[in-house]
Amino acid sequence: MSVEVEAQPRRRRSRAARFAVIVTAVVVLLFGVPWATLIWSGNAWPSWFFVLGTVIFALGAASFPVLMFTGHGRGLDWASRIADTTLGVVWVLFVWSVLGQVLGLILLAAGFGGPGRARTISAVVALIALVLLTWGYAEAMRVPRVRRIDVTVPRLGRGLDGLRLVLLTDTHYGPINRERWSRGVTEVVNSLDADVVAHTGDIADGEVAQRRAMAAPLADIRASLARVYVTGNHEYFSGAQRWVEHMASLGWEALHNRHLEVSRGGDRLVIAGVDDRTAAGSGVPGHHADHEAALEGADPALPILLLAHQPHQVDGAVAHGVDLQISGHTHGGQMWPFHYLVRIDQPVLQGLTRHSDRTQLYTSRGTGFWGPPFRVFAPSEITLLTLSTAG
Template sequence: MSPPRPGPAPPPAAAPSPSRHRGRPGAPAPPAGTLPPGDPDPKPRPTPSRRLFVSRIVGGTAAAVALGTVGAGTYGVLRGPRLKHVTVPLATLPRAAHGYRIAVVSDVHLGPILGRGHTQRIVDTINSAQPDLVAVVGDLVDGTVAELGHAAEPLAQLRARDGSYFVTGNHEYFSGAAQWVDHVRELGLRPLENARVEKAGFDLAGVNDVAGESYGQGPDFVRALGDRDRSRASVLLAHQPIVIEEAVEHGVDLQLSGHTHGGQLWPGNLVAGLANPTVEGLERYGDTQLYVSRGAGAWGPPVRVGAPSDITIVQLAAKRS
């Protein structure tokens, strides 16, 4: 019988790894996943820095300010425009017409958001001022008569001693200008389509918007102003300020315009400044003065920042006694 073969030798015992514990000899090793007392953490847990904390505070504050600004700008549009008063001296205005008051309203922009209630607020504001005349200087609507005729109906309630007048803006030509001219006439406003009427002490003229040129209905200054008596003061209703050069050529004393929205909100003010001679307010061009209203509504988002909506009461003043 053969002697039994020796089995495989057992593997050598693993040498104990050197302990990092620096306690007393024979002390038990610390539990797994913990560090011995006094040992530095090789991977310290990150903590938010002061810079990160400050950046989060600044970012949150900026977001809150932006949200509040947009909210206030939206509320301002939906609340309706406020009255603004401007006095404009005219060299040729007779003393009898001194103090004549024109309510200038532009850029109402009736549409899906700004509807009949918006029109009613505008009408009530104008009537509260008891003007001598109302001038609606374009961009009344952003839609067809079929869509928005009902929203415009409160215009029939406008009250002014010498009536209410209307000229087209560029948005009327996107919405069926001929139909809107007929509709506002039915509501009691008188459209001035390259036309002029005589008032006590001055001539009131109106020209179509330059957008009408694409439809064969552009501004015609000769027709509106060519044969008038230049010794009389004149007030021109024209939606866009850019026609001021033609107004100067035809001896207009005062042009009343809108279109710019006063910039409405940044960077619209920069764009409006590049495209228009005057963005808002009263400026002089030679012997002609130009007043630009910020408008009573808003185009696109119903938000205004830094350019609140307005209805302006322009009071004419005589320079001569």
């Protein structure tokens, strides 16, 4: 017994040590590669510039993990804002510094060497980063454009032909106050004359009490048939059950592994929702993705619209005969080339895809943003899906 008790602290120390090594390696790479490209790598800058640049990168690298932990670990928004912005800036600098090194090899092969080559690379990397970060910030902070998608659902009844479904997802109300942005989103949605408005999760980063004001405009969204919501993975960092209850208080149907029916013109549509795939491991009682519970009692002859936060959940949709799943989660990658990392975990990055003879999936790039207030080659969207019958 004593051996087992002693082994547990050792395992915890071992895990903590591995985590510390991984974090240190990531931080060194993220900050070290841009430092080497812009400051050190053969630029022959004046001594004062070299020292100043080195100090800035060193302070950034040292403070970044502390700010991340203080902000996201302890819920201090000011620290989260600085850490998230730093992450976005250093990610863009890292990516283009790597590409800059490739450019340097090409210039070297062409016989262009010396400080001139290094300074050219530094200038190109700095200019591209500045342009992308300025543009990416504007893209992240603007009210999203409307993306209009036509979806043919063969089993849809004639009375429901032309049904207008507006999809919101990944609003991520967080450390940056976006009450005005939230009101703008509501105004756009209400201009679309929706029959159904759906929110597929990741409403906020923070508890209801912290983000209540930003979420408040959701109460004013209009839909002629239904307003429906399911949890995303970030709800499970931020009081998932409280968000379920709060959305219900705002007049939304929280589809917590359940369904409802809407009808028009004598035809009916099942709208079901499942919890996020991370819910089962969250420790929140009663939360887990359960397709069978969500569809229990549903008429199998009716078409099914399923809300599920992650595209990864489409396998369950296929297995249960869902006609259309709508999802978010991927943000379309948010900041290139993070797109390629997202695709390792998810079957789809964005857009309308087919996964069986019956099941289609629409994946939104997201309405808001997470973390870094930048969107690079992955614009946000408010999606208007128009459903039609076959033929």
